Amino acid sequence: GLATAAAPSSVKIGLIPADGIGREVIPAARTVLESLTDGPKFEFVNLDAGFEYFQKTGTALPQETLDILKNECNGALFGAVSSPSHKVAGYSSPIVALRKKLDLYANVRPVASVKSPAFPNQRELDMLIIRENTECLYIKSERVEVDPETGLKVAWADRKITEYASKRAGVMAFNMALTRQKLREQKPLEKRFWKQNPRVTIVHKSNVMSVTDGLWRETVRAVKEQNSEKYSGVDMEEQLVDSMVYRMFREPEAFDVVVAPNLYGDIISDGAAALVGSLGVVPSANVGDNFVVGEPVHGSAPDIAGKGIANPIAAIRSAGLLLEHLGHTQQALKMYDAVDAVLAEGKILTPDLGGKSTTTDVVNAVLKNL
Amino acid sequence: GLATAAAPSSVKIGLIPADGIGREVIPAARTVLESLTDGPKFEFVNLDAGFEYFQKTGTALPQETLDILKNECNGALFGAVSSPSHKVAGYSSPIVALRKKLDLYANVRPVASVKSPAFPNQRELDMLIIRENTECLYIKSERVEVDPETGLKVAWADRKITEYASKRAGVMAFNMALTRQKLREQKPLEKRFWKQNPRVTIVHKSNVMSVTDGLWRETVRAVKEQNSEKYSGVDMEEQLVDSMVYRMFREPEAFDVVVAPNLYGDIISDGAAALVGSLGVVPSANVGDNFVVGEPVHGSAPDIAGKGIANPIAAIRSAGLLLEHLGHTQQALKMYDAVDAVLAEGKILTPDLGGKSTTTDVVNAVLKNL
Numbered sequence: 149g150l151a152t153a154a155a156p157s158s159v160k161i162g163l164i165p166a167d168g169i170g171r172e173v174i175p176a177a178r179t180v181l182e183s184l185t186d187g188p189k190f191e192f193v194n195l196d197a198g199f200e201y202f203q204k205t206g207t208a209l210p211q212e213t214l215d216i217l218k219n220e221c222n223g224a225l226f227g228a229v230s231s232p233s234h235k236v237a238g239y240s241s242p243i244v245a246l247r248k249k250l251d252l253y254a255n256v257r258p259v260a261s262v263k264s265p266a267f268p269n270q271r272e273l274d275m276l277i278i279r280e281n282t283e284c285l286y287i288k289s290e291r292v293e294v295d296p297e298t299g300l301k302v303a304w305a306d307r308k309i310t311e312y313a314s315k316r317a318g319v320m321a322f323n324m325a326l327t328r329q330k331l332r333e334q335k336p337l338e339k340r341f342w343k344q345n346p347r348v349t350i351v352h353k354s355n356v357m358s359v360t361d362g363l364w365r366e367t368v369r370a371v372k373e374q375n376s377e378k379y380s381g382v383d384m385e386e387q388l389v390d391s392m393v394y395r396m397f398r399e400p401e402a403f404d405v406v407v408a409p410n411l412y413g414d415i416i417s418d419g420a421a422a423l424v425g426s427l428g429v430v431p432s433a434n435v436g437d438n439f440v441v442g443e444p445v446h447g448s449a450p451d452i453a454g455k456g457i458a459n460p461i462a463a464i465r466s467a468g469l470l471l472e473h474l475g476h477t478q479q480a481l482k483m484y485d486a487v488d489a490v491l492a493e494g495k496i497l498t499p500d501l502g503g504k505s506t507t508t509d510v511v512n513a514v515l516k517n518l
Numbered sequence: 519g520l521a522t523a524a525a526p527s528s529v530k531i532g533l534i535p536a537d538g539i540g541r542e543v544i545p546a547a548r549t550v551l552e553s554l555t556d557g558p559k560f561e562f563v564n565l566d567a568g569f570e571y572f573q574k575t576g577t578a579l580p581q582e583t584l585d586i587l588k589n590e591c592n593g594a595l596f597g598a599v600s601s602p603s604h605k606v607a608g609y610s611s612p613i614v615a616l617r618k619k620l621d622l623y624a625n626v627r628p629v630a631s632v633k634s635p636a637f638p639n640q641r642e643l644d645m646l647i648i649r650e651n652t653e654c655l656y657i658k659s660e661r662v663e664v665d666p667e668t669g670l671k672v673a674w675a676d677r678k679i680t681e682y683a684s685k686r687a688g689v690m691a692f693n694m695a696l697t698r699q700k701l702r703e704q705k706p707l708e709k710r711f712w713k714q715n716p717r718v719t720i721v722h723k724s725n726v727m728s729v730t731d732g733l734w735r736e737t738v739r740a741v742k743e744q745n746s747e748k749y750s751g752v753d754m755e756e757q758l759v760d761s762m763v764y765r766m767f768r769e770p771e772a773f774d775v776v777v778a779p780n781l782y783g784d785i786i787s788d789g790a791a792a793l794v795g796s797l798g799v800v801p802s803a804n805v806g807d808n809f810v811v812g813e814p815v816h817g818s819a820p821d822i823a824g825k826g827i828a829n830p831i832a833a834i835r836s837a838g839l840l841l842e843h844l845g846h847t848q849q850a851l852k853m854y855d856a857v858d859a860v861l862a863e864g865k866i867l868t869p870d871l872g873g874k875s876t877t878t879d880v881v882n883a884v885l886k887n888l
């Protein structure tokens with residue numbers, strides 16, 4: 149996870165573009181990584197997965213990809229995966245499987261605004277969403293039966309919330325709150341967006357799911373309560389998921405670190421992306437104790453795939469997160485700063501941000517600022 | 519539901535203020551109903567429920583309230599319920615129970631902007647969210663066990679999606695799309711916000727929950743497919759719940775009727791409320807075939823309860839929805855117009871909308887416009 153060991157000076161990264169614009173933004177992110185000076189020595193390996201790969205081969209996440217990731221790589225970058233428009237027998241999302249198989253238990257999703265003439269009405273915010281990444285309804289334990297009396301279908305899904313998984317997501321949230329605080333302290337006061345105590349907001353719906361979300365909430369609360377010294381400087385608050393979405397849009401500046409069960413985290417992070425211009429700029433890292441997979445939050449965008457106009461920023465920032473979680477924080481910060489500079493200038497923008505630039509234009513602009 | 523029978527000329531309404539500001543906004547809505555000329559003859563009965571009532575009596579929704587609703591009333595208005603800040607043994611939300619016990623299977627939540635000098639940057643939108651109201655994770659079938667190996671807790675919740683409930687929610691959505699179209703046609707073209715075909719957007723997450731959300735999606739789609747003539751003029755589209763929240767904030771004007779399983783509907787409707795100024799203006803109706811309960815979307819707001827400054831607009835509009843679903847559409851439209859006029863003028867506003875007016879001020883302003 150948040151590499152406390154020395155950062156490896158040579159890293160091998162699995163590249164899994166998967167579907168649609170994943171094939172455009174992952175190579176873009178690679179180019180930026182390769183252009184880092186005094187970063188680690190990079191090696192890359194291209195790996196298969198995705199819905200298109202499933203259509204060709206009958207499997208969405210081949211064992212070979214998993215083996216190479218596990219045996220040879222320090223981390224990976226995943227592009228995006230297309231969702232079939234109708235039910236397809238045997239198909240199951242490879243990114244959900246990857247998270248589970250590599251035990252990538254926290255999905256770390258920073259969403260921050262950048263002041264730019266291109267977004268004159270942009271709300272200011274700087275939040276980090278920690279999404280539990282292995283359970284909840286994502287365990288995909290489902291079945292359907294036919295009611296013998298009515299002949300109608302009845303479907304069931306299991307939602308699983310464990311103390312084990314809730315705790316490690318909570319620990320990640322409180323630790324990231326401290327890490328963010330440390331990074332902020334390196335900036336002059338007037339350049340800090342968040343000026344209060346670090347804060348963790350726990351999202352749940354325990355007014356309805358008193359047992360599952362009750363366990364989630366109490367377990368995350370206990371992380372602070374049982375480490376009161378370590379986390380004494382971190383404030384803790386709670387928010388019901390429906391109010392969370394409401395408040396996020398009314399006062400996004402009120403959030404620092406937000407920690408949520410899997411499905412709520414999925415919804416909240418897409419919502420937060422709407423506040424910073426485009427899904428095309430929001431990165432994530434799927435983080436486990438032994439592996440990290442960077443992944444843009446956006447999807448495969450079949451409508452613009454192949455046109456060379458996909459926004460590479462989410463993928464580039466995801467590559468930064470990958471480096472950060474491998475311990476190469478200074479290189480990651482360089483990448484973030486270069487991206488922020490391009491956005492702040494507001495001239496080289498892909499169409500999702502109202503511009504006319506191409507993926508390559510944005511990559512070149514980032515390289516110029518690196 | 520959408521009373522096809524003649525509207526009753528005399529109606530008895532159960533008033534269930536429940537907790538917090540519910541006790542202020544429900545009397546406000548009653549005042550407006552009583553001031554309608556040429557509406558039905560009203561009778562009101564005050565009924566108990568809520569978290570405070572639970573604290574006094576050990577029950578959150580007394581049988582007497584249910585009996586009076588079922589045996590004497592044509593409909594009801596529910597205020598708001600406080601959520602305990604810690605787990606309270608034996609407590610369970612009375613509004614969730616009411617929906618289930620009276621089989622109020624669709625939660626109808628219109629969210630529309632009103633042009634007003636008070637909201638200069640307000641996005642224009644006019645959507646109607648239909649939230650399935652009886653199942654999904656709201657069946658509250660949960661349990662917790664202890665893993666014998668680790669001693670750690672593992673909690674489970676069942677998510678139930680039936681063809682039966684999905685179909686009736688879908689039918690409600692397509693019917694409401696036609697009803698809205700008819701009401702629009704009574705307005706001059708330039709006063710219509712929505713100028714395209716009526717549209718139903720189906721929200722789901724079948725890329726992960728292929729069985730439960732798969733059943734939901736296919737069942738709602740089948741409503742149109744199996745009634746192709748009746749609904750030929752209604753467009754149908756789909757949206758994954760995470761993208762839905764994103765798109766709703768990026769282009770809220772793109773939605774007409776939105777139909778969602780229970781939990782997604784809960785989250786989306788709070789999110790939509792953020793786009794129209796305040797949760798304090800968003801109404802809902804819990805609709806069944808034989809009963810309707812109007813209910814503001816907001817909560818009990820303990821921070822402002824008792825101060826006389828709660829926004830009564832959501833409750834007044836909910837009373838309008840109640841009338842509409844009892845067949846008194848013209849009276850409902852009068853109420854909506856009066857509320858819209860107050861908002862459009864933008865002078866008498868409660869603090870949640872940036873004003874300094876009281877609940878009573880707003881009620882009086884609405885009465886003046888009635």
Ligand SMILES: CC(C)[C@H](C(=O)O)[C@@H](O)C(=O)O
Pocket residue numbers: 229241243244414445725726760
């Ligand atoms: C593609 C889909 C399965 C995935 C998810 O729901 O986790 C995506 O929305 C994400 O946020 O990474």
Ligand SMILES: CC(C)[C@H](C(=O)O)[C@@H](O)C(=O)O
Pocket residue numbers: 355356390599611613614784815
């Ligand atoms: C109070 C709570 C149980 C309820 C819900 O989740 O349905 C509320 O949020 C609502 O939207 O009516």
